[in-house]
Structure formats: C-alpha cells, structure tokens
Amino acid sequence: MDAVIALTLIVLLFAVLGSGLWIGLSLLGVALVGMELFTQRPVGDSMALTVWGSTSSWTLTALPLFLWMGEILFRSKLSNDMFKGLAPWLNWLPGRLLHTNVVGCAIFAAISGSSAATCATIGKITLPELKKRGYPDAQAIGTLAGAGTLGLLIPPSIIMIVYGVAANVSIAKLFLAGVVPGVMLAVLFSGYIVVWSLLNRERLPGKEPATSLRHKLHASRHLIPVVTLIALVLGGIYSGIATATEAAALGVAGSLVLSRLEGSLNWGSFREGLVAACRTYCMIGLILAGAAFLTLAMGFIGLPRQVAEFIGGLQLSPFALMLLLVLFFIVLGCFLDGISMVVLTIAVLLPTVQAAGFDLIWFGIFIVLVVEMAQITPPVGFNLFVLQGLTQREVTWIARTALPLFTLMMAAVLLTYAVPELALWLPSRMQG
Template sequence: MDPILLASLVIALCLLLLLGTGVWIALSLLATGLVVFHFFVPLDAGSIMASTMWDASWNWALTALPLFVWMGEILMRSGLSSSLFRGLSPWVAWLPGGLMHVNVLGCGVMAAVSGSSAVTAATVGRMSLPELTARNYDRNMMVGSLAGAGTFGLLIPPSIIMIVYGVVAQQSVARLFIAGIAPGLMLIVLFSSYIALWSKLNPDKRGDLPERLRFVEKLRASRELLPVVALIVAIIGSIYGGIATPTEAATIGIFGALLLAFLNGTLSREMVVESLLSATRISCMISFIIACAACLSIAVGFANIPRAAAEWVQSMGLSAGALIFVLTIFFLILGCFLEGISILVLSSAVVLPMIKAAGIDPIWFGIYAVIVIECAQITPPVGFNLIVLKSMTGRGIGDIAKATLPFLCILLLAIVLIYLFPAIVTFLPDLMFG
C-alpha cells in the first residue's frame, strides 16, 4: 500500500478510536501526531513537537482570543438580554412574525459583541424564550429561530473562530472580521424573511400581536440599546478605521462591557471573578487544541500528506465549485461529532493546501468555513446551540434539531450565494485594505 495512503488511514483510525473513547480532543490530536512521527517520519519527534507547540502558543493574534472570550462572559452576566428585548421589540412589532424577529436581531447584536455562538444563544434566549412563551408564540419556531440565529456569534465580528482561522491559515484577522460583516447581515435578512413568510403562511401560530407604540415611545425604548450600539461601534469601528488592532479592540470591548455591567447594576466582585475564571477555562481549552493541532499538522506535513492531497485535487481536475461541494459534505459530517474550532484545526493541514491548489481566496474560504461550521452548531448529536437550548427548554435534542432544520437550510443557501457572488465576502476587505 502507498505509504501516504497508509498514513492517512492510520490518522483517521487513531482519531476515531481516541475521540470515540472520550479522550480530550487536544490529547487525541497530540497522540495521533506522535503515532505519525513514530511510524512514518524518520525524525526525532521530541524537539520538533516542543518547538511546534511553543510557536503555536505565542502567536500574537491569539492574544485577542481570551480578551474577546472574557468580554462575552461579562456581557452574558450583565443583564444585556433584557435590554436587548426591551430595545428591539417596539421596532419589530409591525413585521409579520412580530416579536419572533427579536431572536434574529437580538442574536445579531449580541454576536457583534460576544464572538461566541453559545454565549449569543444563551444570552438572547434567557429573556426572549419566557417573553415569547407568555405571548403564545409557536414553540418550534421560537426555539428553531434562536438556535439558528445563535450561530451569528461565529460570523459577525468579533468572532473567536475567525481568530483561530487567521492563526492556522496565516491570514489577517482584521480582514476576516471585515469580510464577515456583509454575510452576517445577509443571514439576518434571510432569517427574518423566512420568519415573515412562515408567519404569513401560518397565521394561527404567530402568537399574540404586540402593542403598537408611537414613534416617540419607540425612541424612548431604544435608549436601552444605546450602550450596546456604542460598544459595537467602539469595537468594529476601531478596527474598520485602522485605529486599533483586533487585540486592542478587544481591550476596548472589555472596558465597555465592564461599564455596561456597571450601568445595569450587575457589576460585582463575584461577577468579575466568575467571568474571568470561565474565560480562562475556555481560552486554555482553545489554545491547547490549537497547539496540539499544530503538532498533528507538522507530523502530517512531514508525512507529505498535504502535498499528496493537493496533487490529488489537481489530478482530479475538480472545479472550485466541485471542491467546495465535497468539502461542505465533509465538514457537515465532522460537525455531527466535533465542535467548530476542533473541525477547523483538525482539517486545516490537509484542506488549506487543497484550496490553495484550486486557486480559492483564503479570506473567502475562511468565511465559507465559518458558515459551514455554523451548520455544525445546529446538527445533532454534538451541536452546541442545541445543547444550550436543551438545557434552557428541557426539550430533546432531536426535537430542537427538527425545529432548527429550516434555518440549517438557509445557512446552506448562504453558502450557495457567497459562491455565486463572492463579492459579498470580498468587497469590504478589498475596499478597506486593497
């Protein structure tokens, strides 16, 4: 058997065995890398692994990661969900679907300050689910729209997973952030359009009509949103305007989040300590996965698997569209068993040479990968948004996944749209950075 094919099979079997038996993802990646070195690479693994882990762990772009995670943890505990609901509900009351649009717009706003899908879904759902239930809205649409819109936390900047992609693909995090704005807004429009169409087709399930407010009353209610909007402008505007790097913008975001918690009366020593500890745990987990994935990537590189994969793509004569189709199926299968960051770092060593060989723009591919990984957040059995909503509603994962299926289809439609019209992704970063 060809040694490269044999090495690929060994990697797949090792990962299936280790992940299937419950070994930590990071340790599974590290152990698989050691196996590859031992059997397929005639070099000493010790010094190479040590230097690789060190290089992967001190990358400057990663400094933004714990800061954005901490900002999201502060905001989740700051009472932001009630402010979002009170500020947004008067403006969407007239739309078909009524307050159901708060799930979509609220997740869009929260995504712009949290960077995390699970935090976005949990924060918005904490307030919207009781309010929508009390107004007799359809439970399936209520849960499905929240699970689907919660994925905006991965796409709308600042995004934790974009930082990870920028590190593993050696791409500008600032360009990725800017590239995610237009696709994120497109998804908000698509989700709200579907809710409006569904409401028109199912008038008996649309819930109690909310009270209409005068324009002045809407403006008064919108005061609740002003601190959040100011925080979004401070973070994205500082990056967009070239005033701050993503790391510096994250620092601005933390100060803004602490100020927002102070204004809401939720700032306390206990809250700060809890948010800091939670952010530390999450950041360490992500960084450990990235470092161990780098070890597997270097082992895979020494085994010549990426070069062989790139040559295979060229020999097959696959068009860029055919390759994207195959990779979409591949990522969706992985998404049934792994969370987003693990999918990204696990596949990068083989997939990135493929897209380079196919002539695909790595910035465009980064946004595509994030949207596919958004799908992974709402596919059972390991869909983080499904798990979050299961804990909040008590419903089964299967029921929640079924309710979320239309929004999964919309995410897949978004992939088709950005493939047909790549300028949706590339226009803003090209305009800003040339």
C-alpha cells in the first residue's frame, strides 16, 4: 500500500511539474496533498517548521552572497579583460583561441559558482571574437557548452552549498574536493580541442602573428584583478581564516571594489545585480523549502525506506549502483534543473549511498559531475538555453555540438570512481 501511495505522489509531482507551475510551489503542493491524505501528522505545523528550518541555515547564507558576487562581475569589464590577458598565451596550442572557452570558464567558475552565469559571461566575450577570427561555430559553441559546466565543479559552487546543507557535510571540504576533478575536466576539454584541431587543421583559421614574451606579460596585467579575487575568496576558505559564508562576503566586497576601480560600478548596475541575485536566491530558496517539505512527507509515508530496500534487494555492486545513479540523474536532468535534482533526491538516496560505502564528500563531487552532464542534456539543459539565447541556434543542434564534451564528462565520472583520491586527497589534508 505504501508503494502505491508513493508512486501516486511521484506521478502527481511530474504531472504538476509538467503543467508549468513553479518547481518550488509544485513540491510544496504535492507534499501538502501527501501529508493531508496519507498521514496523521499536523500539516500546518509541519510545513511551517520545515520551511523555516530549510531556509534559515547560517551555512546557506553563502548562497545569495556568491550569487551577488557573480552578478556584480557579470556586469563588470573584468571578464572582457580576462580574454585580453589569456589570448596571447593560448595561440601556440593546437586549436589556439578555442582554448579561451575552457580556460576562461575555468577562471570565471572560480569567482562565480554558477554554470549558467559562467556560460553566459564567457560566451558574450569569446563567441563574437572566435566568429570574427573564422573559427567554426560548431566547435566554438560546443566547447563553450561543455566548459560552462565547470561553474558547478570548480569552487565556489552554488550546487555544492546546496548539497552540503542537504547532506550535512562540510562545504569547505566539498570546495576542496572539487578542485582536482575541476582541473582534470578542464584538461580533458582542452585535450579534446587539441585532438580535434590536429585532425581538422583545414577548418581552423590561419595562425595569428607570434607575440613576444614581453607582450604576453604586458597583456597578463588584465588577469591580476580576477586572480586577486580568486585568492581572496578561496584563500580565505582553504587557509581556515574564513568560513564559506565569510569568504562569500569578502568576495562581494572585493568584487564591488574592483568593479568600482575599473569604472563599471554605478547605482544602476549595483541595483540590477542585487535584484538579480535576490530573484535567483528566492527561486532557489522556494525550491529548497518545497523539497524539504516533500522530503518530510515522503519520510512519513516511508518512501526513503522503500527505495533503500528496493535498491538493496537488487544486490548491486558499488560500480553497478554508480552506473544506475548516473542513468537516473541523466534521465531526471531531462526534466529538472540541477538544484531541484539534488534537493529532491539526496534525502532519499543518502541511506543507500552510505550503505554502499560511498564517502559523502566523494558522492557530492559525483553528483556535481552528473548534474553537469544534465546541463547540456535536452530538453531542460540550462547551458543549452543560455547558448540558444546567445546564438539563436536550435537547442538540439547545440546539444549535438556538445556531445563530445558530454562523453568526456562521463569519462571523468568513471575516473573519479576508479580513483576516489582525485576528490578526496585535498579534503583529507584539511584540518577539522
């Protein structure tokens, strides 16, 4: 009987989500129905306590601050300066300026925390420049679609904060765990560009004039503000001087100062950035509140226990369980955004994951990698929507150009499973 009730609620949830109702309200509505019809618990008190508890965490305060920092930088000239600083150093590589997509996204990811913001910001800079220089659209857009997902993996990461709160693990350790896999994934993306360019030399524009070391060093001055901000935020966390929330506040202050110094900060841009960050956080907060209440309702009904018993009854090896979860999240990613995927599933999956012997820090990185894959999976791939807005191309065409990068992400998942130390070595060096 419990299984029938749980299945009914799941079907109802997807029906409501498919209707176009806001995700947070959909989750709250389904949880309300489940609590009212299938449990004896007081619905009003349960909802009030759960919604308040899910959105009043001090750790979660880092989320709107990192969002605001990204919005400030999105409206500044720092990202344009970053391209000027990178381009002279990348001309010697096979694939030349296509690498600006990967390196630019990796750097911006370290001060943004959002995949969509990283993809949009770097895309506005690199795509017109690459088109003007004659680089093929498919490669420029496809590599950007994949590299934009680094915004989720390279710390600070919005989705890591959400996972850390949901799974009750250290956000600072999660940030550390994302460093090596993030660099590894960036190297894989650049390696793909190198191989593709060696096999398709005729499709690349002619070489640009060589530049002297002096010119490269002079151009590198444009990278100083960005590198300084990264050092301020991540250095504060990893040194133990600041918590993730305090480092986020330092990042906001630093981005405001830098934007003011380079002349892009005025009352209009300040207000727009603050409003955009508030709007995004309210959307995320509503999803978190709805998911927390739905998790509570499902717990009373017994769904987590049934899912754990079902998966346990399959007698899967850890590797088979990992592959099953990859498939599950890729399918789920066709319908939900990354944050919704995490908050909807973590409470249900954690008992099974822990029983299988997976480290929760490692599992957080695994989740982020798989959610990254969902960012370029139609029909609900956020990076695909961002690039559609920038290029006016079909979502399916963009998804095809990003398919090689999707394959590399799958390889990164397998590598991280085979060598867990890729994610766990740095956190293991952290005290506390």
